[in-house]
Amino acid sequence: MKSKVAYLCLLPTFLFVCVFLVYPTFEAIRISFLDWNMRDYYHPTFVGLANYREIFNSEVFINSFKVLLIFLVWALVVLQGISVLAGYLIYLLGASRFAQWIKVAFIIPMVIPGMVITMFWLFFYEPNNGMLNVLLRNLDLDGWQKVWLGESQLTAIGSLLMKGFPWISGIGFLIYLAGFQSLDESVRESARIDGASAWTIFWSIDLPLIIPQLKLTTILVLIGGIQQYGDQYIITKGGPGFDTMVPGLYLFNNAFNYGKLGVGSAAGVTLFLIIALFTILNLRFMKSRT
Template sequence: MRQDRSATGEAVRLRSRTADRLAGWLFVAPQLAGSAVFVFAPLCLVLWYSLHEWNVLAGSFEFVGAGNYEALLSDPSLPSVLRATGIFSVGLVVFNLSLALLLAVLLNQRLRGMAVYRTLFFSPVVVSLVAWTIVWGFLLQSNGGVNGLLQAVGVEGPNWLRTGPTAMVSVVAVQVFKNVGLNMVLFLAALQGVPGELYEAAQLDGASAWTRFRRITVPMISPTILLTSIITVVGSLQVFAQIAVLTQGGPGTSTTVLVYYLYQQAFQFHHFGYGSTLAILLFVIVLALTLVQWRLRRKWVVHEQ
């Protein structure tokens, strides 16, 4: 009788575990299906296309093996494209994170009207990207609003979008002002989670405001800094609409970043095989930078130490 009860109990537990596993797989099935259809399958197709020379207009699809990758290594335009991509990414990450953290610290004060300022700084995030870029394109013209303001104070402004250095600065500034509110909100949420007792104890010990910020604020919000840095780096490598609307990669190739160069090769010159090779290069760069940031987290993220 005891053996029958033990066998029955074991069977019930086995059915319960099976039901739990089945329920778990059912919950994650939509996400797995979406990832398979919209992430892994396209990635495999891009890899396959990169091994071919595909010209849609000519109707040709020829296997070339590593030919596109050899062309990538000998592409005379690639160094300038990678340089422009690096300049844009570094400028965006540095200015976006710095300004977002500064705004978050300022808006974390308990003063009247702070909710209004938070809304104002966050509002560009929800504005259409194309509409935002078009408006800034008008403002940055030689006779636009920015030069009008400079002229009012006696300064002759440059043609922002038609000169190499100012064109890149303009594109970076437009992107920073567009998305700084998102990182600001993330930093603000992290700042509000820092215990006030730490600041009080440090103030009693005579620590200055800068010391409190460096020794308390930054370490306590370091996980959020890691998150925002990864998001911003990945986003900086995927910029396209701003370049397409503002500068079209010019003047010359000074603002031709990797994604826009990929678009030119695939959809303007109809070299889909080489465009796929550039997409693989972009994937490798994004993956490498993400892994580097993730590995380095143990050295400066407090909760990972």
């Protein structure tokens, strides 16, 4: 009887998942084989792999992966590294009042809508009256002023990477902090008695013990990073030229700006397969390390 009640309670959630998540996935796969565009919306035609040939013959789509790689490496190395370090330092502070205030400071950005933060950085880089160029002007550094988001690929990508400074992920910080707080203090104490340095304790004891947390956050960063295109869409529109174009924005532009639903779906299916591959490889790699 209890199991029947549990199944009945889960049924609505299961139906919503099937309708709004599973069905769209299979529908996107089907559409990726069709020539379906907004100009002739009610008469899609089957074209086989033509949409896939188009995206893989597109220099913009191929180059978008090179740009994506920059953002992924930055997220995996810098963002994760700083978040681990921040979580560890707060863990070392213990339950002091100062540590509590720092935790709150790191978590506050999580309750601010992401769009607000993105718009702030858009204004920050505004070429005429943006905060960065105004600051440089006031410091008599006029020669350093630039059209940060439109001058070159280097300045545009660099500006996007600076967004979110000091690059501490609130969710990642909480996950790592919880991982460190769950460690057995007796192991660290034994290492101190044996003369291990603070660096040795961190690198050889503490860090290996939070491998499950690292595995989880790595998967989340990979999935979120590959899917992400909001910053590029709002801040640079993929420019200058296509210098900050990422696959997600290529998908969005083709499906909704150019009306090429089949091409957009083909790009989406490609991203889905890449995410699945990275997730499987990451799980196997992390499993081999534990």
